[in-house]
Amino acid sequence: MSVLKQLSTVVIDCADPAALAAFYQKATGWEITHSDQDFASLGSGTPVQLAFVRVDGYEVPNWPEGTKYMHLDFTVTDLDAAAEELLGLGASRPDFQPGEGQWIVLTDPEGHPFCLATAPAGD
Incomplete structure (x- = not known):
């Protein structure tokens, strides 16, 4: 229980x-x-x-070094288009991008990292 x-x-x-x-x-x-x-x-x-x-x-998180307590993951249909739209809303794209193109790391206007990934087939 x-x-x-x-x-x-x-x-x-x-x-x-x-x-x-x-x-x-x-x-x-x-x-x-x-x-x-x-x-x-x-x-x-x-x-x-x-x-x-x-x-x-x-204190602003410092991706990828420093303090990072958590991050959010969002699924999108088109990684590059979603990243461009979010950058236009005030997000930033750090230089360090792990995952070899499987996902994109952005930071919100206060520096919190969040990830974009495409939804698995069938979702």
Whole structure:
């Protein structure tokens, strides 16, 4: 028997929750469900949401060196087209790209790394 029943929210520390939620809203098309100077969240009507919480003294992750606590993975239909669109929304593409073209690593406007990969056949 498991105690945990359902993942509800992935919460990401940041300096500006509203701005970071706005970036991910544009990137995913999900709806912002709450936004203020200390906390913002968005979701797509599924049980799992993304949320962003303001942390005083927030330090930007330094991909690939330094502190990195977690990252998000997103599936896309076209890696290069998705990367270009996200770069236009404010993401950055670090020089270090592992995976030999199987995925692309980007960072959001606050430096959190996230990966793009194509969905496996049949998904």
